[in-house]
Amino acid sequence: MALKLADYKTDVHNDWCPGCGDFGIVNAIQMALAEMGIRRDKTTMFSGIGCSGKTSHYINTFGVHTLHGRVLTFAQGAKIANPEMTVLAVGGDGDGLGIGAGHFVAAGRRNVDMTYIIFDNGVYGLTKGQASPTLKLGEKTKSLPSANTNASVNPIGLAVASGFTFVARGYSYDVRHLKDLIIKAVNHKGLSFLDVLQPCPTYNDLNTRDWYAGTDLVDEAQKRHSRIYKLEDQKFDPTVNYASEVEVNEKLAQALIKSLEWGEKIPIGVFYKNEWISPYDQRIKDKIPNYLENPPAKQTISKDGQPSTDISKILDSLEV
Amino acid sequence: MSVNADFTWLIGGPQGSGVESGANIFSKVCAEMGYQIFGKREFYSNIKGEHSYFIVRVADKEIHSNVTDVNLMVSFDAETIFRHFDEIVSDGGIIYDADLAETKTDAVHTLDAPFKERLHERLRSEDRPFTVAGALEIARGNGVKLFPVSFKSILEALATETENPRLKGLVRMFNVIGVSLSLGLVRMSTDSLQKTIGKIFSNKPEVAKINQLAATYAYNFATAKFEGFNHVLSGIQKTPGTLLIQGFQGTALGKMACGCRFQAYYPITPASDESVFLESNEIIEVIDNRPGSTAVIQAEDEICAMGMTIGGSLTGTRSATCTSGPGFALMAEMLGWAGINEVPIVITNYQRSGPSTGLPTRHGQDDLLFAVHAGHGDFPKIVYASGDIEESFYDTGNCFNYADIFQVPVIHMMDKFHASSVITCKRFDPQKITINRGKLLEKVDDNYRRFEFTDDGVSPRSRLGMDNGIFWNTGDESDETGHITEDPILRVKMMNKRMSRLDLILRNIPDNEQVISFGVEEHTIVSWGSAKGPILDAIKMLKEEGIKIGFVQLKLLHPFPSDYVNFLIKDAKTIIDIEANYSGQLGKLFKQNTGRDIDYYILKYTGRVMTCIEVYDALKKIVQNKADRREVLMHGA
Numbered sequence: 001m002a003l004k005l006a007d008y009k010t011d012v013h014n015d016w017c018p019g020c021g022d023f024g025i026v027n028a029i030q031m032a033l034a035e036m037g038i039r040r041d042k043t044t045m046f047s048g049i050g051c052s053g054k055t056s057h058y059i060n061t062f063g064v065h066t067l068h069g070r071v072l073t074f075a076q077g078a079k080i081a082n083p084e085m086t087v088l089a090v091g092g093d094g095d096g097l098g099i100g101a102g103h104f105v106a107a108g109r110r111n112v113d114m115t116y117i118i119f120d121n122g123v124y125g126l127t128k129g130q131a132s133p134t135l136k137l138g139e140k141t142k143s144l145p146s147a148n149t150n151a152s153v154n155p156i157g158l159a160v161a162s163g164f165t166f167v168a169r170g171y172s173y174d175v176r177h178l179k180d181l182i183i184k185a186v187n188h189k190g191l192s193f194l195d196v197l198q199p200c201p202t203y204n205d206l207n208t209r210d211w212y213a214g215t216d217l218v219d220e221a222q223k224r225h226s227r228i229y230k231l232e233d234q235k236f237d238p239t240v241n242y243a244s245e246v247e248v249n250e251k252l253a254q255a256l257i258k259s260l261e262w263g264e265k266i267p268i269g270v271f272y273k274n275e276w277i278s279p280y281d282q283r284i285k286d287k288i289p290n291y292l293e294n295p296p297a298k299q300t301i302s303k304d305g306q307p308s309t310d311i312s313k314i315l316d317s318l319e320v
Numbered sequence: 321m322s323v324n325a326d327f328t329w330l331i332g333g334p335q336g337s338g339v340e341s342g343a344n345i346f347s348k349v350c351a352e353m354g355y356q357i358f359g360k361r362e363f364y365s366n367i368k369g370e371h372s373y374f375i376v377r378v379a380d381k382e383i384h385s386n387v388t389d390v391n392l393m394v395s396f397d398a399e400t401i402f403r404h405f406d407e408i409v410s411d412g413g414i415i416y417d418a419d420l421a422e423t424k425t426d427a428v429h430t431l432d433a434p435f436k437e438r439l440h441e442r443l444r445s446e447d448r449p450f451t452v453a454g455a456l457e458i459a460r461g462n463g464v465k466l467f468p469v470s471f472k473s474i475l476e477a478l479a480t481e482t483e484n485p486r487l488k489g490l491v492r493m494f495n496v497i498g499v500s501l502s503l504g505l506v507r508m509s510t511d512s513l514q515k516t517i518g519k520i521f522s523n524k525p526e527v528a529k530i531n532q533l534a535a536t537y538a539y540n541f542a543t544a545k546f547e548g549f550n551h552v553l554s555g556i557q558k559t560p561g562t563l564l565i566q567g568f569q570g571t572a573l574g575k576m577a578c579g580c581r582f583q584a585y586y587p588i589t590p591a592s593d594e595s596v597f598l599e600s601n602e603i604i605e606v607i608d609n610r611p612g613s614t615a616v617i618q619a620e621d622e623i624c625a626m627g628m629t630i631g632g633s634l635t636g637t638r639s640a641t642c643t644s645g646p647g648f649a650l651m652a653e654m655l656g657w658a659g660i661n662e663v664p665i666v667i668t669n670y671q672r673s674g675p676s677t678g679l680p681t682r683h684g685q686d687d688l689l690f691a692v693h694a695g696h697g698d699f700p701k702i703v704y705a706s707g708d709i710e711e712s713f714y715d716t717g718n719c720f721n722y723a724d725i726f727q728v729p730v731i732h733m734m735d736k737f738h739a740s741s742v743i744t745c746k747r748f749d750p751q752k753i754t755i756n757r758g759k760l761l762e763k764v765d766d767n768y769r770r771f772e773f774t775d776d777g778v779s780p781r782s783r784l785g786m787d788n789g790i791f792w793n794t795g796d797e798s799d800e801t802g803h804i805t806e807d808p809i810l811r812v813k814m815m816n817k818r819m820s821r822l823d824l825i826l827r828n829i830p831d832n833e834q835v836i837s838f839g840v841e842e843h844t845i846v847s848w849g850s851a852k853g854p855i856l857d858a859i860k861m862l863k864e865e866g867i868k869i870g871f872v873q874l875k876l877l878h879p880f881p882s883d884y885v886n887f888l889i890k891d892a893k894t895i896i897d898i899e900a901n902y903s904g905q906l907g908k909l910f911k912q913n914t915g916r917d918i919d920y921y922i923l924k925y926t927g928r929v930m931t932c933i934e935v936y937d938a939l940k941k942i943v944q945n946k947a948d949r950r951e952v953l954m955h956g957a
Binding site for chain 1 (some may be wrong): 348351352558561565569577581582602603604606607608609612613614615617619620624626630634636637638653654744747748753754756757783784785786787788789790791792793796802804
């Protein structure tokens with residue numbers, strides 16, 4: 001029986017604030033899963049801590065709500081042990097780029113075939129609005145006693161530099177576009193990263209829905225224009241099309257330059273895509289030829305309560 | 321001539337000069353010739369240059385520890401002599417490089433100030449110069465025989481004889497020369513030496529050949545030139561089915577045998593050898609089936625290692641990590657997550673001396689109380705300790721069963737003493753390991769609830785990716801499905817469900833896996849972990865003198881088997897706690913759980929392992945009523 005969108009929803013009460021950008025993201029994830037028809041019991045949603053951490057409870061797949069900053073560690077371990085699963089990890093920008101920044105960088109180097117989505121709103125919501133790693137230096141959102149004294153991290157740039165092989169940005173109020181991005185990210189062979197701009201209506205009074213919509217920007221013709229624009233509309237080609245250093249460097253540099261755009265024009269869409277880098281499962285397979293057919297989670301380890309492992313050769317080599 | 325063997329040999333030199341491989345050859349040859357081996361490695365936190373040494377005890381009877389005295393020392397540098405000359409027993413010997421005799425203490429830059437001060441004091445007290453010769457004169461005065469040899473001349477002679485001038489400069493063969501001189505001196509079989517070298521360098525026949533030549537030359541040199549050494553190791557009947565094994569291999573082989581197929585780790589001494597061994601053997605032979613494999617993942621830190629391990633376990637894979645104190649400290653938050661989510665994982669904890677970085681390459685049983693209390697909040701876990709390497713193989717299998725059956729994290733306490741010991745022991749029998757996965761499901765019916773309330777407090781366990789087996793986990797308090805709850809009534813039910821596991825553990829783990837009693841006497845020792853070896857040897861020595869001391873080895877340390885321990889020790893009048901830390905951590909746990917006081921502590925926290933002689937001396941003082949309440953052991957360079 002074909003799965004419907006409703007099948008991917010749980011009946012857990014959603015306690016996000018009215019108007020929260022997170023709703024758009026969770027809807028986009030559910031729509032993407034439904035459209036791809038991925039079996040619910042072959043998918044695990046991992047989440048970190050914070051408002052975004054609750055996402056795994058709202059999606060009717062396996063759901064693992066982990067610890068602050070550590071979502072990628074759990075997710076990678078599970079995916080390596082059972083590579084047949086579709087794995088998505090979600091978390092906030094404080095979670096992934098503050099306390100979890102070390103894991104973010106290391107995950108890029110590993111390139112495990114899974115998807116990581118950051119709900120990027122510039123504030124720590126559940127602790128009442130402190131500055132998060134993506135809030136710009138000198139900005140003062142309404143709960144801050146004084147302006148932010150830290151410079152912001154560039155999530156797209158960091159992902160590209162860390163080795164993520166698919167890097168994109170979405171906007172939580174453009175749900176269809178976001179859904180398409182999630183499908184692309186999940187289908188990508190390797191570690192994909194999605195930075196999702198997500199207004200926090202309660203604590204971030206700067207980067208609001210109206211601000212992204214450009215209500216404050218008026219051009220000469222007295223026409224408003226949205227800050228958000230789509231890279232694909234500008235014929236931006238994010239893909240590393242052939243395996244050469246020149247091509248890779250060009251696409252990396254172009255992604256990095258694009259990632260610096262902010263203010264009156266904010267690009268969304270795919271910044272970088274490189275399928276020439278081996279995913280981690282391939283690297284394991286190079287050492288362990290039957291890893292994908294017989295991964296850790298599928299192995300037979302006992303027969304009638306006795307070990308089926310044969311370590312006699314190793315013991316022979318140690319025997320005097 | 322002494323024929324019944326209990327012989328201790330020491331080889332020392334700068335780190336990176338082949339001390340370990342020298343000791344490896346020596347141990348293999350002696351084991352090959354039927355002897356029991358107990359070897360230990362001591363080294364600085366350094367890659368090249370600092371002093372490292374290896375002590376190998378060779379005996380014709382069962383041994384579980386090292387002794388204090390050394391019968392024969394071989395050194396190819398000056399520092400080894402400066403550091404160890406006083407450990408050589410009368411009638412023992414020192415083989416040393418004659419070219420180094422005039423080396424002054426000041427010329428050895430790796431002698432640290434506090435040691436040098438003590439050394440100078442010692443040399444001054446005997447009115448000797450601050451040179452190698454000065455130290456050797458003191459040894460000679462102690463009745464030690466000196467066997468000078470020019471290592472350089474041996475290489476030169478060898479080069480001339482074989483018409484291979486290249487050999488002259490091969491100082492990295494000093495270790496093989498030192499070992500061969502030693503074996504020649506004790507008249508050990510040369511065949512076995514040649515065979516062992518051939519085996520060790522089996523991948524490099526050219527290297528094997530050169531080393532075998534050098535070995536022959538040095539061996540013959542010793543038999544021809546050295547006289548008057550009263551120890552002979554000519555070999556005894558070999559016990560079939562004997563392994564020569566290094567400490568970390570016990571838990572590694574246990575993991576392979578019991579089906580651990582996922583291990584994530586971050587490099588740390590003395591734990592990472594275990595992970596490296598697992599990865600070196602990552603493809604696993606399976607009886608009547610295609611090969612299996614262990615995914616061994618080097619994480620970016622211990623937090624990730626622990627997260628990955630939990631992730632692995634959630635897929636139903638037996639999963640573990642291996643670490644030491646500083647790394648385990650980083651894992652504490654995740655330990656609580658595994659606790660509240662009832663995730664079976666095994667953390668193999670090879671302790672070292674703390675606090676902080678402490679003595680990073682030295683021994684300590686410093687982390688018992690930390691392991692018992694690790695993680696915030698109340699949650700069930702198991703802390704389990706192995707007494708020796710052979711035990712650690714079987715215990716590893718048990719730890720995974722406990723984790724699966726009780727659905728709790730298990731902290732398997734090991735230490736540096738275990739990790740860097742090289743010993744002979746009975747060949748492991750994997751068929752003695754059973755595999756019990758508890759309530760892990762093979763298929764799931766509808767309406768599955770991961771944290772369903774059950775009679776015994778353990779819920780059937782699905783795995784990520786299992787058909788119909790969808791569940792949720794959260795570090796928050798949760799309901800039966802795994803969704804967040806803050807309901808006070810449900811909170812209490814969930815808390816009670818999880819914590820009831822502690823009683824279940826005590827009721828279900830067999831007594832002989834919880835505690836091992838080696839007999840209870842008026843004086844009875846309580847101890848845990850690697851202190852077992854020196855204790856067993858010490859109480860045997862005392863027994864031979866007619867002094868009976870009891871010994872209760874605690875293996876299950878959390879939850880603490882209070883009733884069973886109280887029952888066991890009811891006839892003991894004097895309780896002696898022996899362990900390698902400052903505060904007597906087991907003693908505190910013991911008092912807290914049994915209500916009984918510790919009468920005496922024998923503690924060691926120099927970072928060096930206990931010898932059975934030290935333990936023997938301290939126990940004897942206690943029996944004779946001459947001991948302090950807290951006896952602190954100090955032996956070892």
